[in-house]
Amino acid sequence: MKKYRKVTPEGTRDLLFEVCSARRMVEKRLRELFERRGFREVMTPGLEFYDVFSSSDRYFPQENLYKLSDNKGRLLVMRPDTTIPIARLCATKLQNHSLPIRLYYNQTIYRMNQMMNGGSHEMMQMGVELLGAKEGLADLEILALGAESLANIGAVDYRLEIGHTGILKGLLERLAATEEEKETITDLIAKKNVDALKLWTSKWSDSPEMALLCQLPLLFGTEEVFAQCREVFQNYSADLLQAIDDLEQVYRSLLALGLAGKIIVDFALADQADYYTALVFRGYLEGVGEAVLSGGRYDRLLSDFGRDLPAIGFGLQVDLLAQALLPTETISPIHTALVWAEDGYWLEGIALCQELSRSTESCELGLMATVEEALTYARNKGLSKVYLVGDTTKEVPV
Amino acid sequence: MIRIALTKGRLEDNTIERFGAAGYDVNEVRHKGRRLILPISNTVEVVLAKAPDVLTYVERGVCDLGVVGKDTIMEYGGNYYEVADLGFGRCRFALACAKEQNFYAGFQTKRIASKYPKVAAAYFAGKGMDVEIIKIEGSVELAPLLSLTDGIVDIVETGNTLKENGLVIVDEIAPVSARLIVNTASMKMKKNAVEEIIAALRQ
Numbered sequence: 001m002k003k004y005r006k007v008t009p010e011g012t013r014d015l016l017f018e019v020c021s022a023r024r025m026v027e028k029r030l031r032e033l034f035e036r037r038g039f040r041e042v043m044t045p046g047l048e049f050y051d052v053f054s055s056s057d058r059y060f061p062q063e064n065l066y067k068l069s070d071n072k073g074r075l076l077v078m079r080p081d082t083t084i085p086i087a088r089l090c091a092t093k094l095q096n097h098s099l100p101i102r103l104y105y106n107q108t109i110y111r112m113n114q115m116m117n118g119g120s121h122e123m124m125q126m127g128v129e130l131l132g133a134k135e136g137l138a139d140l141e142i143l144a145l146g147a148e149s150l151a152n153i154g155a156v157d158y159r160l161e162i163g164h165t166g167i168l169k170g171l172l173e174r175l176a177a178t179e180e181e182k183e184t185i186t187d188l189i190a191k192k193n194v195d196a197l198k199l200w201t202s203k204w205s206d207s208p209e210m211a212l213l214c215q216l217p218l219l220f221g222t223e224e225v226f227a228q229c230r231e232v233f234q235n236y237s238a239d240l241l242q243a244i245d246d247l248e249q250v251y252r253s254l255l256a257l258g259l260a261g262k263i264i265v266d267f268a269l270a271d272q273a274d275y276y277t278a279l280v281f282r283g284y285l286e287g288v289g290e291a292v293l294s295g296g297r298y299d300r301l302l303s304d305f306g307r308d309l310p311a312i313g314f315g316l317q318v319d320l321l322a323q324a325l326l327p328t329e330t331i332s333p334i335h336t337a338l339v340w341a342e343d344g345y346w347l348e349g350i351a352l353c354q355e356l357s358r359s360t361e362s363c364e365l366g367l368m369a370t371v372e373e374a375l376t377y378a379r380n381k382g383l384s385k386v387y388l389v390g391d392t393t394k395e396v397p398v
Numbered sequence: 399m400i401r402i403a404l405t406k407g408r409l410e411d412n413t414i415e416r417f418g419a420a421g422y423d424v425n426e427v428r429h430k431g432r433r434l435i436l437p438i439s440n441t442v443e444v445v446l447a448k449a450p451d452v453l454t455y456v457e458r459g460v461c462d463l464g465v466v467g468k469d470t471i472m473e474y475g476g477n478y479y480e481v482a483d484l485g486f487g488r489c490r491f492a493l494a495c496a497k498e499q500n501f502y503a504g505f506q507t508k509r510i511a512s513k514y515p516k517v518a519a520a521y522f523a524g525k526g527m528d529v530e531i532i533k534i535e536g537s538v539e540l541a542p543l544l545s546l547t548d549g550i551v552d553i554v555e556t557g558n559t560l561k562e563n564g565l566v567i568v569d570e571i572a573p574v575s576a577r578l579i580v581n582t583a584s585m586k587m588k589k590n591a592v593e594e595i596i597a598a599l600r601q
Contacts, residue, residue, distance in 0.1 A: 119458075161586055192585070195483040221589060264586055284583045289459010290477075291583065 011113060011121025022322040023124060027106055029152050030126050030316065037145060039104040039128050044085035046108075050075040052088055055304060058183070059274050064112045066121075078110035083275070083298065083313060086129050091305035099132030099309075106318075120319065127295070127315030134310050135246075135297060139279050140253055142312050146283060146293055147259055153321050156286040160262055162250060163269030163280045165296070166243040167233075168216060175209045185213060190270035192217040212236065220266035226251070229267055243278075250279065275301040281314065285324050292320045338381075340366035340374035341389040349389045356387075363387070400584075400591045403445040403452040403461040405470075409576050410446060412486040413465045413599065417444075420598035441591065450474050453579070462584035463595055468574045469553050473514045479585050482578040482600050491517060491571035494560050495549035496542055501568045508548045511541030518551035521571050539563045 008014060015023065031041075050067065053060045066078040079085060082105050094101055106126045113119045128145060130138055143160065150158035168189065172182050188197040194217050204210035212232060219229050226248045233240050247265065254263050269280045276296035283293030295314025302309040337356065341349025349365060356363045364383070366374045371388065378386050378398045388394045404410040418424040422438040430436055430446075437443045445461055449470040456464040457476045464478075467487055471480065491514070495501040501508070508527070511534045512518040522529045534541055541547040543563060553574055554560060554567065578599055585592055 159587060192479040192481050192580075194481070196480070220586070264589075266586070284587055286587060289457070289581050289583050 009121075011119070013120070018326065019322070022326045023318055026153060026318050026321045026325060027124075027126060030149055030318075031104075031106065033145070033148060033152055034104040034126075034128055037102070039102040042086065042089065042103050042105055043107060044079065044082060044089060044105070046079060047076045048079050048085055050077050052084055053077060053080060056084065056274055060111075066110045066112060079107075080109055080111045082107060082109060082125060082127065082315065083129065084301070086131075086313075087298070087301045087311070088305050090131050090309065090311075091302050091307035095307070100138070101131040102128070103131070104128045124318035125315045126318050127313060129311060129313035131302070131311040132309050133312070135278060135312075138312055139250060139297065140257075142295070142314065143250065143254060143279075143281060144257055144259075146281065146295060146314050147254070147262060149316055150283050150285065150293060153285070153325055156324055158262065158286070159264050159284045160254075160259070160293070161264045161266055161269070161282045161284065162247060162254075163266045164243050164247045164278060165269070165276050165280055166278055167240055167267055168213075168270055170237070170240050170243070171209045171213050171216075175204065175207060175213070177204070186270050189213065189217050189268050192268065194218065208236065216268045219268065220264070222264055223251075225265045225267070247279070279312070283314075283316075285321070288320050288324055290317075290320070292317045292324075335362035335364050336384045337361060337363040338366045338374060338378040338383050338386045339363050339389060340368065340371065340386060345389050348393075352387060352389055352393060400442045400463070400588065400595065401445055401461045402442065402595065403447050403455045403464040403466075405449045405452050405464075405466050405576075406446050409465050409467065409487050412576065413484070414444075416484075416599050416601055419601065422598070442595065453478070456579050456581050459581045459583055462581050462588060462592060464579045465576055465599075466579060468572070468577050469514065469517070471577060471579070472517050472520075472572065472574075474516075478582060479580040480577050481580050481585075481596055484576040484578055484599060487574070487576035489553045489555040489574045491521075491551065491574060492554045492567045493521070493549055493551050493569040493571060494554070494565045494567050497564050497566050499548070501549055509546070510549055510551055511538050511547040512551040513538055514551060514553075517571070521551065521569075539565060 053065070060080050065080055068076050070076055086103060086105065090101060104127065109123050109125050110121060111123070112121050128142065130142055143162070147160045150160065168186070172185065175182070177185070185197070185201065188200065194214060197214050201210050201214065215232050219225055219232070226244060229244050230241065233244060251263060251265060269282065275298045277299045278297045280296035282291040285292050293314055293316050295312070297310070297312040299310040302311060339349055339353050339356070353363055353365050366377065368374045368377060374386060375398065383398060385398060386396045388396055404413050414424050414427050417438055422442065424438055426436045427438060427444055434446050435443055445455065447455060449466050452464040452466040453470060453474050453476050455461040456478050465484065469491065493501070507530055509530045509532060510518050511532050513534060515531045515533050518531050532541065532547055538550045538552045539559060542549060542565065549568065551571065557567065560566065578596060580592055
């Protein structure tokens with residue numbers, strides 16, 4: 001049975017030439033940015049025990065994980081996320097590292113997508129994690145770095161969207177409902193499905209929390225949202241008003257950092273990973289139909305692994321960024337010269353290639369039998385010159 | 399430019415009516431011939447597609463909004479905002495079986511015919527009941543009549559088809575109507591333009 005010999009599995013693809021260059025260009029720009037800000041790279045294994053992710057099963061439902069078993073029959077998964085493995089790593093290997101810890105990663109993640117809608121199952125993600133730092137300055141550092149990452153791609157306009165999970169969580173905590181009901185409410189809010197929310201929650205019609213929850217999906221936009229939000233929440237509870245104030249403080253600081261027009265707000269960012277505890281944020285690029293950046297503060301995730309440490313970070317979808325970059329960058333051939341050696345001068349040909357590539361010039365070794373073929377080849381490929389190696393070495397323009 | 403995908407047929411007609419009432423120029427859509435992309439203003443164009451494709455186009459961001467039945471949303475799922483119940487295209491999901499039969503009697507694993515296997519599976523999973531689901535493409539009512547299955551899960555509008563074929567409703571599963579969906583990024587990047595369309599279609 002070899003009927004699958006010539007195709008790649010669903011959700012995977014071969015990346016060729018300019019697609020690779022675009023991806024590498026995005027990686028290079030982000031890597032430089034992260035390293036210049038004192039973040040150091042880590043790599044985590046492609047395979048992890050299922051147990052590492054099983055506590056976040058709302059965000060990582062088991063049917064969306066690639067699973068296999070090891071030689072002792074234990075369940076493994078192809079990593080669907082990097083933040084959780086980094087939490088594991090910090091709680092174990094970096095116990096004695098001085099705080100804060102600044103890490104970045106650049107690796108593929110795997111998530112199965114049941115719909116055949118052309119979405120990838122294998123995605124290159126890059127991101128940063130800042131561990132051991134409380135909110136305040138650390139939040140601003142990471143948000144500003146997120147905005148800079150998007151601006152650094154440079155191709156198109158972007159928006160950075162901020163939100164706060166404290167409001168939704170605070171309301172749900174005070175609502176008399178079962179966990180399952182709360183999950184349904186969260187899903188409806190995440191979908192901004194106000195009509196269904198009102199209909200489905202009619203049995204809580206005299207609950208002030210539910211009245212507020214029904215308004216939450218509409219509280220998004222720019223500056224004006226804070227006033228709207230305060231109006232909705234006035235007379236309700238001081239700690240939620242505090243969360244609104246905190247978010248506005250962050251908003252104003254980002255504006256003062258020169259990000260006017262780039263920052264938007266959504267008080268119902270609820271479809272994020274469930275390990276986020278306070279500030280959450282997402283990034284969008286013009287013309288890309290989904291968020292390209294997603295992140296937030298996760299102050300309780302590390303305690304799942306036995307270490308109590310506040311943390312914040314974000315991840316970027318490198319493939320989507322590269323796609324946005326692709327049409328705007330002209331990706332020229334990497335080498336410009338052809339080296340062709342006559343019979344009997346093969347070794348000199350190779351030596352010249354070595355010499356050229358030690359200087360700044362890049363070249364390709366010609367494997368053609370005749371000079372004419374070599375020249376035609378160089379012309380077709382758009383190379384600018386040919387070195388003919390024989391008794392003497394001649395440089396010929398194409 | 400804002401693009402809205404409409405489910406061809408009745409939902410399309412109802413949506414176009416609302417666009418017309420809101421002052422959009424719907425003449426071209428009314429006389430569309432075989433064209434599939436049609437402008438209704440200088441900044442809005444309509445795309446005509448099959449129901450599940452509406453979800454795909456909106457989720458992948460090639461269309462900003464879409465009008466599609468809740469039945470399709472329940473069957474196919476996906477990641478987008480579902481911002482309004484437009485109120486038309488009303489019907490419901492129901493479980494039905496032959497008139498003379500008591501569906502829940504006996505211990506045999508039940509067999510269910512449906513055009514909506516995921517909706518049927520989710521309904522019985524919610525009841526903690528194991529069933530065998532058989533996907534049928536055409537008239538689902540045939541399956542119990544031919545004794546292939548014990549019942550059907552299907553959308554029911556008036557109930558006439560069921561009645562004429564000797565079937566009765568056992569359970570109402572969920573109400574269905576046309577929904578307005580929005581791409582998650584468009585909602586944020588094109589907020590004003592998207593809200594204008596939501597307002598026009600809500601009425």
